[in-house]
Amino acid sequence: MAHEMRENEDVFYMGEDVADYGGIFDSTQGLLDEFGRDRIMDVPISETAYLGAAVGAAQEGMRPIAELMFVDFFGVAMDQIYNQLAKNTYMSGGNVNVPLVLTAAVGGTYNDAAQHSQTLYGTFAHIPGLKLVVPSTAYDAKGLMHNAIRDDDPVMYLFHKRLMGIGWMPAPDGPKTPVPETDYTIPFGSADIKREGADVTIVTLGLHVHRALAAAKSLMADGIDVEVIDLRTLVPLDTDTIVESVRKTGRLVVVDEDYQSFGVTGEIIASVADRDLGALDAVERVAVPDVPIPYARPMEDEVIPDATDIEESVRKVVSPK
Missing domain, CATH: 3.40.50.970 (Thiamin diphosphate (ThDP)-binding fold, Pyr/PP domains)
Incomplete structure (x- = not known):
């Protein structure tokens, strides 16, 4: 700025x-x-x-x-x-x-x-x-x-x-990337593949990019290779990158900290289905249930998705019932 x-x-x-x-x-x-x-x-x-x-x-x-x-x-x-x-x-x-x-x-x-x-x-x-x-x-x-x-x-x-990395609310290490002093732009509508993988596509944004990466690291120990896509912008939306990844993996997990109903998770899944329904073998979405965010810490932790929730959803799409 x-x-x-x-x-x-x-x-x-x-x-x-x-x-x-x-x-x-x-x-x-x-x-x-x-x-x-x-x-x-x-x-x-x-x-x-x-x-x-x-x-x-x-x-x-x-x-x-x-x-x-x-x-x-x-x-x-x-x-x-x-x-x-x-x-x-x-x-x-x-x-x-x-x-x-x-x-x-x-x-x-x-x-x-x-x-x-x-x-x-x-x-x-x-x-x-x-x-x-x-x-x-x-x-x-x-x-x-x-x-x-x-x-x-x-x-x-x-x-x-x-x-944001402020003292009373420390950030995870993942956001602390090097930043050039010179100016540069990132075009809108250009998602970033933060981790390449072959078995499952996770699509997410913001804080949950880092929680998805943590889940991917844990899953790798069991031989599950996860691709993590950081949307970076919702409007415009880079549907091409998402669909290309799902065509490779066949499995999609969408993670969002917004409410589940009528939200980003549903839109991403619908966008993929519109473009190539046949590419989808299994789908899961991870989001905040349709309740106000609680004040009490244990209750807030329960409703906001974490790396464990993401990992569980990935395991579901890898081994569907």
Whole structure:
């Protein structure tokens, strides 16, 4: 973000606790010192107001990055996101662009209950007009952010809290990849095969890329060779890479931290079935059951999939009943 702000004065950042505090997840540390309060803006706790202002700024030619501290808070700004951000280019007949990046933290595993722990990929992927980005590593996070800021369409950039590496909520080692100092972009709609395998395809994103890789490592001890695909973006979706992998393995496990019903797991499976139903010998999906995320740690651990849940689902498709 700092690189893009140095290159383009129209780029600015706004959100709650993003200036003096440096972002609740440390995502804006140091930006205030370099760019000042005209471009790193703390805003009142009124998502409706500041997201509406960001949409207006984007339509006037600026490139705002607006932070929704927790994705769960979208409810109080649903009109700004669903009916303005996503649709104004279409509603204007293409006379305005909305080059806005809306960032938000997603996910549970740190016991903050039902209104601060959701993932909601499917909620935003469902509405036409938004591009949807979900990085799983530091390298991908930078390349996807460069691309998001430069895109002339609205982009939702969702990062998992557990991957941010803040002191009170340590990240797994997997996201800590080398990051070049030079700028580079990762094109949207380009999934990444994080691990090649021959027996089962796991399709996932965000935190669960690393849980899938942990499951794959464990399964290898029993001779089960797992391919792990990191979607990186949901919109656009790289269906080609998924289908090609399933044609090789014949077995598909889709893993998501969103709710199971009407969500990403079902969409991925349907997309493969549409393209090549005959390639599918066995399918499993791993997601959050349709319940609010619990506050109590044992209950939260029960509903959010972990590496053990993924491993069990892989074993099911390898040895179906």
